[in-house]
Amino acid sequence: MRAHTSPVLVADNLCFAYPGERGGIRSASLALSASVTASVRGPSGSGKSTLLALLGLILTPASGTLSLAGTDTGRLSRRERDRLRRQRIGVVLQDVGLLPYLNAWENVATAFGPRLGAHRKEARGLVERLGMGELADAPVTTLSGGERRRIAVARAAVKQPAVILADEPTAGLDPAAAKLVLDALGAQAARGAAVLLVTHDPAVAECCAEQYVVERGSLTRQATDDQSVAPAPRPEQMASEEAQR
Numbered sequence: 001m002r003a004h005t006s007p008v009l010v011a012d013n014l015c016f017a018y019p020g021e022r023g024g025i026r027s028a029s030l031a032l033s034a035s036v037t038a039s040v041r042g043p044s045g046s047g048k049s050t051l052l053a054l055l056g057l058i059l060t061p062a063s064g065t066l067s068l069a070g071t072d073t074g075r076l077s078r079r080e081r082d083r084l085r086r087q088r089i090g091v092v093l094q095d096v097g098l099l100p101y102l103n104a105w106e107n108v109a110t111a112f113g114p115r116l117g118a119h120r121k122e123a124r125g126l127v128e129r130l131g132m133g134e135l136a137d138a139p140v141t142t143l144s145g146g147e148r149r150r151i152a153v154a155r156a157a158v159k160q161p162a163v164i165l166a167d168e169p170t171a172g173l174d175p176a177a178a179k180l181v182l183d184a185l186g187a188q189a190a191r192g193a194a195v196l197l198v199t200h201d202p203a204v205a206e207c208c209a210e211q212y213v214v215e216r217g218s219l220t221r222q223a224t225d226d227q228s229v230a231p232a233p234r235p236e237q238m239a240s241e242e243a244q245r
C-alpha cells in the first residue's frame with residue numbers, strides 16, 4: 001500500500017547510545033505515512049528493537065527529532081509523551097509483556113484502560129480474527145509463545161491507533177498463524193494506520209510497501225519496485241558483518 005497523505009511519524013537523524021560501548025542507534029531518519037506498511041530488517045544486535053523503542057516513545061533519543069501526528073515529541077514532558085503514546089501508538093514488544101492475571105481478551109481490552117468489560121466486544125472480535133476465538137477466555141499463562149504474540153498484536157491494534165509498531169510479530173508462528181497476523185496488520189494499514197514491523201523474515205519484509213535495513217545502528221531505506229533509494233546490503237554482506245560482531 002502506498003502513501004497518499006503527509007507522514008504521521010517523522011524521525012530525523014535519531015541517535016541513541018546505551019551506557020558503554022555497545023549498541024544503540026547512530027543515525028535513523030524515516031517518514032511513515034498513514035496507510036503504509038514498512039519493514040525493518042537487519043542482523044541480530046544491529047539496533048532494530050532499539051529503533052522501535054525510540055519510534056514508540058519508549059526510549060528518548062540523545063539527539064535528532066521525532067514528530068508524531070505533527071507534534072515534536074522532544075518538546076514534551078515524560079508524562080505528555082506517555083499520554084501521546086497511549087493515544088496514538090500500538091506497540092508489540094519482542095517480549096510481548098501480557099498481564100499474567102488476565103485472560104486473552106482481557107489483555108487485549110487493557111489497551112483502552114481499566115474498564116475492560118466496556119470493550120469486551122472489540123477485544124473478542126479481534127482475538128477471533130486472529131484465529132484465537134477458542135482461546136479468548138484462556139489465562140494467558142496457559143498460551144504458547146506464538147499465541148501470546150497474537151494476543152499482543154491484537155492489543156496493539158484494537159484501539160485503532162495512528163501508528164502500529166511491531167517487533168517480530170510473526171516470530172514463532174506457523175505459516176497459517178503468521179498470515180493471520182500479517183492480514184490483521186494489513187487491515188490496520190487499510191483503515192489508515194502507519195504500520196512498521198521488525199522482522200528477520202525476508203518474505204514478511206517484502207510484503208511491506210517500504211523496506212528499511214538497520215546495520216550497526218544506521219537505518220537505510222531499500223529500493224522497492226517503484227523507488228530508487230539507498231542500495232540494499234547483500235545478504236552475504238549482512239551475514240559476514242554479523243559474523244564479525
Ligand SMILES: Nc1ncnc2c1ncn2[C@@H]1O[C@H](COP(=O)(O)OP(=O)(O)OP(=O)(O)O)[C@@H](O)[C@H]1O
Binds near residue numbers: 043051
Ligand atoms: N538495555 C541495554 N543496555 C545496553 N545495551 C543494550 C541494551 N539493549 C540492547 N543493547 C545492545 O544494543 C544493540 C542493539 O540491540 P537491539 O535489541 O536493538 O538489536 P536488534 O537488532 O533488535 O537485535 P535482535 O535481532 O537480536 O533482536 C545490541 O548490541 C545490544 O546488546
